[in-house]
Amino acid sequence: MNSAVELKSLEKRFGKTEIIRGVSLDVKSGERHAVIGPNGAGKSTLFNLISGRFLPTSGAIHLHGEDITGMRPFEINRRGLSRSFQVTNIFPRLSVWENIRCAVLWSKGHKYSFWRNIDKLEDVRARTQEILEQINMANRADIPAGVLSYAEQRALEIGITIAGGADIILLDEPTAGMSRSETEHAVALIRKVSEGRTLIIIEHDMGVVFDLADRISVLVYGQIIATDEPAKIKSNQKVQEAYLGAAGHD
Amino acid sequence: MSNNTMSASLKRYSVWVLAALVLLVLPLIFSSGASLTTMCLAGIMIIFALSYNMLLGQTGMLSFGHAVYYGLAAFVTAHTMNWLAKNGIPIPLPLVPIAGGIAGLFFGVVFGSVSTKRGGTAFAMISLGLAELVYSSSLILRSFFGGEEGISTDRTKLLRVFGYNFGPQLQVYYLIAAWTLLCVILMYALTRTPFGRMCNAVRENPERVEFVGYNPQFVRFIAFSLAGLFAGVAGSLAAINIELAQASFVGAAQSGAVLLAAYIGGVAFFVGPILGAILVTLLSIKLSDFSEIWLLYFGILFITIILFAPYGLSGLLMMHAQFWRGPMGARISRLLRLAGAYVIAAIPAIIMVAGAVLLIEMIHHVSQKTAEGPMMHFLRRPYLTINTASALPWIGALVALFAGFFAFRFTWQTVASAWHRALADMQRSGS
Numbered sequence: 001m002n003s004a005v006e007l008k009s010l011e012k013r014f015g016k017t018e019i020i021r022g023v024s025l026d027v028k029s030g031e032r033h034a035v036i037g038p039n040g041a042g043k044s045t046l047f048n049l050i051s052g053r054f055l056p057t058s059g060a061i062h063l064h065g066e067d068i069t070g071m072r073p074f075e076i077n078r079r080g081l082s083r084s085f086q087v088t089n090i091f092p093r094l095s096v097w098e099n100i101r102c103a104v105l106w107s108k109g110h111k112y113s114f115w116r117n118i119d120k121l122e123d124v125r126a127r128t129q130e131i132l133e134q135i136n137m138a139n140r141a142d143i144p145a146g147v148l149s150y151a152e153q154r155a156l157e158i159g160i161t162i163a164g165g166a167d168i169i170l171l172d173e174p175t176a177g178m179s180r181s182e183t184e185h186a187v188a189l190i191r192k193v194s195e196g197r198t199l200i201i202i203e204h205d206m207g208v209v210f211d212l213a214d215r216i217s218v219l220v221y222g223q224i225i226a227t228d229e230p231a232k233i234k235s236n237q238k239v240q241e242a243y244l245g246a247a248g249h250d
Numbered sequence: 251m252s253n254n255t256m257s258a259s260l261k262r263y264s265v266w267v268l269a270a271l272v273l274l275v276l277p278l279i280f281s282s283g284a285s286l287t288t289m290c291l292a293g294i295m296i297i298f299a300l301s302y303n304m305l306l307g308q309t310g311m312l313s314f315g316h317a318v319y320y321g322l323a324a325f326v327t328a329h330t331m332n333w334l335a336k337n338g339i340p341i342p343l344p345l346v347p348i349a350g351g352i353a354g355l356f357f358g359v360v361f362g363s364v365s366t367k368r369g370g371t372a373f374a375m376i377s378l379g380l381a382e383l384v385y386s387s388s389l390i391l392r393s394f395f396g397g398e399e400g401i402s403t404d405r406t407k408l409l410r411v412f413g414y415n416f417g418p419q420l421q422v423y424y425l426i427a428a429w430t431l432l433c434v435i436l437m438y439a440l441t442r443t444p445f446g447r448m449c450n451a452v453r454e455n456p457e458r459v460e461f462v463g464y465n466p467q468f469v470r471f472i473a474f475s476l477a478g479l480f481a482g483v484a485g486s487l488a489a490i491n492i493e494l495a496q497a498s499f500v501g502a503a504q505s506g507a508v509l510l511a512a513y514i515g516g517v518a519f520f521v522g523p524i525l526g527a528i529l530v531t532l533l534s535i536k537l538s539d540f541s542e543i544w545l546l547y548f549g550i551l552f553i554t555i556i557l558f559a560p561y562g563l564s565g566l567l568m569m570h571a572q573f574w575r576g577p578m579g580a581r582i583s584r585l586l587r588l589a590g591a592y593v594i595a596a597i598p599a600i601i602m603v604a605g606a607v608l609l610i611e612m613i614h615h616v617s618q619k620t621a622e623g624p625m626m627h628f629l630r631r632p633y634l635t636i637n638t639a640s641a642l643p644w645i646g647a648l649v650a651l652f653a654g655f656f657a658f659r660f661t662w663q664t665v666a667s668a669w670h671r672a673l674a675d676m677q678r679s680g681s
Contacts, residue, residue, distance in 0.1 A: 051461065073460040083461055091454035102451045105444050106463030112472055114445035121444070164463060 002064070004029045004168050004198040005050060005081075010059035012045055019045045021222035022059070029064075032199040034209045037219035038242075043202045044086055046219065047172050050200075051083045052076040063168070078106065082166035086173045086202075088153045090160065092146030096137055099145050099156055101128045103163035127163070134193060135159040151182045158189060168198045175205055187212060210234070218242070266435055273427040277420055284535075286419045292531040293423075293430040294487045299511040299523035299530075300437050301480035306509075307517030308441060309473040310453030311366075312374045315381025316481055316508050318361065319354040321500030322384065323482030324489035325394060326353035328401040331490075335407035342411040347429050347486040354482015355475055362474035367467055369456055381505055388497040400496035403489065416490075426487050433480055438520055440476065449473050507534075510548075514555050516562025525563045540629040543614055547607075573672055576679045584672045591668035595661040602654025608647040612638050 005027040012020040019042045027033045035043050048054040050061055052073040060069045068076050091099050101118075104127045110116070118124070132138040135155045140148065145156055158174060174190060175183045187208055190201070203209050209216060210230045217227040220242045226233060233239055277286060298320055305311040327350045334341055365376040388395040395401070405422070406415040414421050440446050448469050451459050456466040489495045498504065507530065515526020533551070537544035559566055573584045608628065615626040616638050624639035636643050 072465070074463050074465050077461055077463045085458075089455065089458050089461075091451050091458065093454055094450060098447065098450070102447060102459070103462040105448065110444040112445045112448070112464075112468065114440055114443045114472065114476070116444065117439070117442055118444050118447055119442065124444075160458070160462065 002029045003027060003062070004031075004064060005200065006062040006065075007046075007050070008060040008062070010046075010049060010061065011057045012042075012049055012054060013057045019222055020049065020056075023219070023222070023224055025217060025224060025227065027198060027200055029198055030196070031214045032194060032201070032212055034213035034216045035200065035202050035219055036204075036206075036209055036216060041219045042222045043219055044172055047083060047170050047200075047202065051081065051170060077164065077166070080166050081168040081170065082161045082164055083170035084157045084161040084172055084174060086176065088150075088157050090145045090153060090156055093144055095142050096145055096148070096156060097128060097132070097141040100131050100159050100163050103160040104128050104131070107164040127165075131159050131163045134162075135189060151178055151185075154178065154186065155189065158186075158193065162193045166197075169194060169200070171199065171201045171203075173202050173204060175203065175208055183208065266431070269434075270431055273431060276427075277423055283419060286423050288531060288535050290419070290423055290426050290491050291535070292528050293426040294484050294491065295508075295511055295527035295531050296430055296524050297433045297487070298481055298484035298508050299515065299527040300434060300520075301477045301484065302508045302512045303517055303520075303523045304437065304440070304449070304473055304477040304480070306512055307522070308446065308453065309449040309470060310456075311369065311470060311473070313377040313505075314374060314502075314509070315377040315379075315384075315505050316477070317500050317502075317504035318381050318384045319357050319478040319481040320485035320488070320504065320508075321388075321495070321497075322357050323350035323353040323485035324495040324499045325396075325401055326350060326482075327486040327489040328403040328495040329394075331403040331405065331408060332401075334409075335404065340409045342409045343405055343416045343490065344411065344425055344428070346408070346490060347483045350486020350489070351479045351483045354485065355479040357482075358475040358478020362471050362478065366470040366474050369452075369466070369470060373470075381500070381502060384500050385497070385502065388500055395497055396495075398497075400494050402494045405490055405493055422491060426491065429483060429487055433483055434524070437480060441520060445469070445472060510552055514552060514562055516564035516566075518561050519564040519568060522562050522564035525567075529563065541607075541611065543610070546610070573676060575676070580675070580679060584675055588665075588668050588672055591665045595658060595665050598654045598657035598661055600654075601650050602658055605647045605650025605652075605654055608636075608643065609651060612636070612643060612647065 003026045005025070007023050007025040010020055010023045011018070023046065035046065037043055045054065049056050052068070052071050052075070055070060060067055062068065063076065063079055063081055066079070068079065091102065094102070101124060104124050105111075108121070108123050108127065110121065110124065129138065132141055135158060137152065137155060137159065140152065145153065148156060154174060154177075158171065161169060161171065171190065175186045178186060183205065190199070191212065199212075201209075201212065203212075213230055215227060216230055216233045217224050218233065218236075218239050219225075225242055226236050226239050228236065276289060280286070280289065298316075302313070302316045305313050305316070327346060330349045331343075331346060333339075334346075361380050365373055365380060368376070389397070406417045408416075416422055416425060441449075448459065448464055451462075451464070452466045452469045452473075459466045459469070485495075485499060488499065511526040511530040512523040513526065514529060515524065516522030533548060534544075537547060541547065555562060561568070570585065570588070573588070574581050611628060612626065615622075619626070624637055626636050626638050628634035628636050638644075
């Protein structure tokens with residue numbers, strides 16, 4: 001199988017603090033890959049490196065075999081990688097509809113067009129409607145995103161992430177802070193929208209992780225100590241010592 | 251469906267047709283020279299303020315130097331007109347604002363490529379620096395800026411169209427009105443394009459924009475360049491209007507005026523800067539009829555709006571527009587009851603303001619006009635002569651100020667309760 005995202009001895013230092021200490025990882029095309037690890041292990045930093053938010057101190061990132069190290073986030077996004085954020089990151093005073101539509105526009109080739117009426121772009125309208133229905137928010141289209149409930153904002157966050165039709169999706173703790181039933185809803189949504197795509201997901205809820213992932217990578221203190229199928233990760237001695245065995249994590 | 255879209259587009263165009271009709275008949279109603287001048291200035295300010303709002307309201311860029319593009323385009327216009335007239339080039343006056351627009355776009359591209367790299371505070375500071383740079387060079391580069399006198403021009407020397415030489419102010423009015431309508435339509439259309447919506451997204455959350463495939467710096471750059479273009483048209487019309495381009499056109503006061511106009515009108519709605527431009531133009535012309543220190547009152551008005559109506563005039567209008575729903579009778583009775591409460595609160599408010607103004611004017615007179623003696627023409631009206639040496643007007647002003655203030659606070663409760671009742675009424679009829 002082709003690799004979708006390949007990390008080669010990735011390192012990230014902030015001053016003297018080393019957050020990512022030589023991570024190599026090969027995420028295959030079409031797999032659902034979970035990244036787990038204790039708080040402060042560097043999971044979100046890893047996402048920030050892959051998506052271009054931070055520059056790596058050393059190492060390389062490849063997307064479908066192309067070196068994207070040092071590219072800006074929008075350049076990486078245009079190559080088919082889209083991400084969500086751990087802290088909800090939406091357009092608060094724009095309507096739900098506008099939020100999704102903004103994320104659809106580039107993928108439909110409309111770029112910075114200032115000579116076409118946006119409401120007459122049928123392809124954009126249809127895609128926006130399709131995404132709203134996928135995330136079950138078609139009836140909330142006209143509401144400003146800032147006044148949605150927390151769970152709705154998280155769903156919108158996922159909607160913005162998938163709207164551009166990226167084939168690689170990075171979700172950073174999509175179910176954090178959700179109730180049990182909201183989590184079930186979100187997992188079903190994630191399963192639906194990641195169909196036929198590559199998914200990399202950071203998640204603390206082990207139920208979600210073992211339910212969803214084809215493979216799991218365990219990140220501890222800036223290094224991946226194991227990458228394997230869920231069943232093997234569960235029985236891995238090193239993982240149990242470093243993470244799963246540790247009390248206080250759910 | 252097709253019927254729906256047809257009636258919707260009919261509705262949309264009817265606004266512009268109505269606007270065109272209003273612009274057409276305005277000089278028939280207000281035909282005095284002074285009103286014509288005011289309307290010309292208002293039209294220019296409308297274009298300028300809307301172009302400013304492409305930055306502030308649409309894209310979230312606070313510029314302190316928007317007059318740079320307005321002013322430079324005015325100078326380019328004056329030079330262009332002189333050059334056209336001197337060489338007898340057959341281009342009529344109505345097309346000259348295109349040159350101003352190109353000049354504004356050019357300087358927008360040049361300065362924008364530097365200043366739009368950063369948003370927020372950094373952008374605001376760079377805009378201030380660029381404005382200072384251009385203003386100080388206007389005092390140095392005499393051949394382009396013409397020094398103290400500026401560059402004067404004669405708009406009647408250009409090619410005539412259908413015998414019109416644009417000498418009379420009425421002809422200039424129609425020229426400005428046509429350009430204003432065109433620019434307003436274009437700027438409105440811009441807000442409804444993919445680019446226009448991404449401007450809003452950049453205003454809301456520039457970081458997230460990068461993760462949906464757009465470069466927020468480039469969005470800001472285009473917005474800035476196009477804002478320069480429309481500011482250029484406004485500046486060009488200003489030069490045509492007074493047949494002169496002066497250093498003050500690129501100055502801080504001009505940049506401040508457009509910020510005030512946009513903010514007073516409200517930057518959150520497209521019509522806001524239009525209302526603001528009209529009000530600011532009217533005030534800056536009319537207030538000076540009543541007081542020397544009108545700029546002070548202007549400043550107080552600005553602070554009052556920022557504090558009590560942060561969404562400006564258009565925000566206040568929209569707050570009332572929400573009551574314009576349901577059966578016609580209910581709409582009218584809701585707004586009438588509100589209007590009644592406003593009248594009750596307005597009486598003490600007027601007394602309070604009158605007291606404050608009298609106090610300010612007397613202090614100004616006593617401290618600045620000792621040579622004129624104690625007698626003051628309040629609001630520059632001889633029939634309101636007041637003796638500042640007597641204690642009575644001072645006591646009267648203080649009493650009016652404080653009594654008005656406390657009465658206003660008391661009557662304001664009427665407004666608040668009328669407001670609550672109207673809201674409750676809406677909810678009842680809504681559910």
